[in-house]
Amino acid sequence: MLTTSDSLLPGAMLADPLYVEVKKRITRSLMAGEWREGAPLPSEARLARHYAVSVGTVRKAIGELVAEKVLVRQPGRGTFVANRNRDYMLDAFFHIVDAQGQKEFPASELVSFRRLVPDAATASRLRLSRGAQVFQIENLLRIGGRPVIFDRIGVPHSVFPDLDVEDFRHRDQTIFGLYQTRYGVTVTRLEEWIRGANADAKTAGLLRVRRGEALLRIERVAYTYDGTPVEYRERYVNTREHAYLNVLGMKKTSHS
Amino acid sequence: MLTTSDSLLPGAMLADPLYVEVKKRITRSLMAGEWREGAPLPSEARLARHYAVSVGTVRKAIGELVAEKVLVRQPGRGTFVANRNRDYMLDAFFHIVDAQGQKEFPASELVSFRRLVPDAATASRLRLSRGAQVFQIENLLRIGGRPVIFDRIGVPHSVFPDLDVEDFRHRDQTIFGLYQTRYGVTVTRLEEWIRGANADAKTAGLLRVRRGEALLRIERVAYTYDGTPVEYRERYVNTREHAYLNVLGMKKTSHS
DNA sequence: TTCGATTTGTTCGTATGTATT
DNA sequence: TAATACATACGAACAAATCGA
Numbered sequence: 001m002l003t004t005s006d007s008l009l010p011g012a013m014l015a016d017p018l019y020v021e022v023k024k025r026i027t028r029s030l031m032a033g034e035w036r037e038g039a040p041l042p043s044e045a046r047l048a049r050h051y052a053v054s055v056g057t058v059r060k061a062i063g064e065l066v067a068e069k070v071l072v073r074q075p076g077r078g079t080f081v082a083n084r085n086r087d088y089m090l091d092a093f094f095h096i097v098d099a100q101g102q103k104e105f106p107a108s109e110l111v112s113f114r115r116l117v118p119d120a121a122t123a124s125r126l127r128l129s130r131g132a133q134v135f136q137i138e139n140l141l142r143i144g145g146r147p148v149i150f151d152r153i154g155v156p157h158s159v160f161p162d163l164d165v166e167d168f169r170h171r172d173q174t175i176f177g178l179y180q181t182r183y184g185v186t187v188t189r190l191e192e193w194i195r196g197a198n199a200d201a202k203t204a205g206l207l208r209v210r211r212g213e214a215l216l217r218i219e220r221v222a223y224t225y226d227g228t229p230v231e232y233r234e235r236y237v238n239t240r241e242h243a244y245l246n247v248l249g250m251k252k253t254s255h256s
Numbered sequence: 257m258l259t260t261s262d263s264l265l266p267g268a269m270l271a272d273p274l275y276v277e278v279k280k281r282i283t284r285s286l287m288a289g290e291w292r293e294g295a296p297l298p299s300e301a302r303l304a305r306h307y308a309v310s311v312g313t314v315r316k317a318i319g320e321l322v323a324e325k326v327l328v329r330q331p332g333r334g335t336f337v338a339n340r341n342r343d344y345m346l347d348a349f350f351h352i353v354d355a356q357g358q359k360e361f362p363a364s365e366l367v368s369f370r371r372l373v374p375d376a377a378t379a380s381r382l383r384l385s386r387g388a389q390v391f392q393i394e395n396l397l398r399i400g401g402r403p404v405i406f407d408r409i410g411v412p413h414s415v416f417p418d419l420d421v422e423d424f425r426h427r428d429q430t431i432f433g434l435y436q437t438r439y440g441v442t443v444t445r446l447e448e449w450i451r452g453a454n455a456d457a458k459t460a461g462l463l464r465v466r467r468g469e470a471l472l473r474i475e476r477v478a479y480t481y482d483g484t485p486v487e488y489r490e491r492y493v494n495t496r497e498h499a500y501l502n503v504l505g506m507k508k509t510s511h512s
Numbered sequence: 513t514t515c516g517a518t519t520t521g522t523t524c525g526t527a528t529g530t531a532t533t
Numbered sequence: 534t535a536a537t538a539c540a541t542a543c544g545a546a547c548a549a550a551t552c553g554a
Contacts, residue, residue, distance in 0.1 A: 017541060043519055054543045059520090067323070069505070075520045076550030093504060189505040195495035196452045196470035214452035214470035219499075239451035243475075246502060248349060249325070249445040273522060299538055310524045315539085331539045332531030 023061035040078040089174045097245045106141035113165040122154040125232040133157040152234040189223040207238045279317035287481045296334040345430045353501045362397035369421040378410040381477050381488040389413040408490040445479040463494045
């Protein structure tokens with residue numbers, strides 16, 4: 001609870017700069033669930049006293065975590081653990097847009113929920129040992145009422161031991177939000193491998209396209225703070241009326 | 257040339273914080289081509305004196321430009337205009353990897369070079385007025401000797417007036433490098449719209465796949481510092497042995 | 513509504529460390 | 534070795550936003 005002092009002073013041969021050390025400690029506290037999602041951190045001045053460093057050093061550490069979207073700063077109010085709510089997820093991790101480039105949050109429909117030993121691809125991506133089980137969830141996502149995305153999700157049984165169909169069916173939040181609130185698992189990083197794929201019979205039926213129609217196939221691995229893979233997702237997207245939008249480089253600055 | 261002083265002091269009702277103002281001025285100098293690619297900027301101390309602000313303020317401005325990969329800092333040496341060389345391009349703007357996630361720089365083969373009035377999609381993406389002409393370049397990219405990517409590139413005649421086939425055929429650099437060195441046009445931002453597409457006869461022939469095979473189709477617009485679109489590229493990727501890799505969120509930190 | 517306490521944002525200045533030439 | 538340049542760290546002052554008394 002950050003009650004006892006935790007000075008970084010005692011000349012203990014730090015490999016990293018002070019602010020990196022502070023950043024690590026804050027990250028560890030975050031991982032340990034010391035502050036809830038949306039909760040305020042102690043003020044910069046208090047953290048500085050606590051770690052026995054200057055305010056500027058704390059500011060630099062917090063600044064990097066803000067850049068990584070782990071924390072949020074609000075002038076006059078404080079620094080908070082970033083909310084991984086619907087809007088945030090939409091902004092950060094969801095890249096499917098309509099022809100005008102607009103994002104819309106999809107409606108989710110559960111197709112199947114099973115517990116099984118995964119195929120080789122899933123096991124490998126999730127770094128599972130032989131025979132380890134996963135929950136496999138198939139999900140159909142509709143945008144504007146029409147099916148656009150089909151997801152096959154695999155999550156390790158070891159990470160989400162008592163996961164339940166009802167969790168998925170009745171959740172009022174994103175899937176990542178579910179991981180967060182029910183298991184304290186925060187997704188901080190995604191790797192997406194995007195390819196083209198001709199629709200097979202099952203997928204074509206679900207997405208209402210012809211067999212053989214070109215779909216987007218996205219293989220995606222989600223990682224936690226410490227780099228542990230916690231979800232493997234195979235996603236098929238009907239890109240007739242939608243697209244995967246990726247923006248690289250400088251954000252719109254327009255100082256001309 | 258940054259010879260005369262350019263103080264920001266005279267209480268001239270600045271809307272932005274000082275460091276944002278400094279950032280804007282540096283960006284403007286960059287756009288005006290005041291410092292060549294790879295050239296060193298004046299030291300932080302000199303810039304601080306020049307703008308009549310503190311070193312810390314200059315550092316914050318430069319820091320943001322470094323985060324945007326416009327500048328590069330080297331301890332003990334100085335601050336430099338980022339090199340948009342092959343390696344940088346590969347890292348920043350090229351996302352096609354092989355099955356192991358490795359990037360390899362593709363070999364380029366010119367298929368066609370024409371000057372024409374573009375189709376509606378190209379004209380719209382490049383914000384061209386009716387009747388404005390573009391150069392259209394078709395390019396086949398090979399990775400490991402095999403054709404993987406087919407590009408149809410459109411660039412406004414107005415931006416690259418005397419562009420020549422030979423420029424493309426004999427360049428020893430990336431296409432963006434050509435824009436930079438020959439026309440002073442620096443690409444800082446990309447928008448990529450990714451979809452699936454069934455290969456048509458021509459593309460199938462070039463990429464040596466069956467007609468109807470699912471390819472990745474990437475529509476891409478490249479923008480300059482000030483947001484002007486300077487290139488529209490339609491790209492088809494054979495993703496049998498390759499993929500478009502996108503990484504979102506925190507970079508690997510691993511402070512556990 | 514006003515006021516005061518708290519918190520982050522900006523700016524300055526200084527000192528010291530480390531890398532490069 | 535000395536000079537230069539960026540990196541880190543500290544501290545101080547004031548501004549601006551927020552919130553509750």
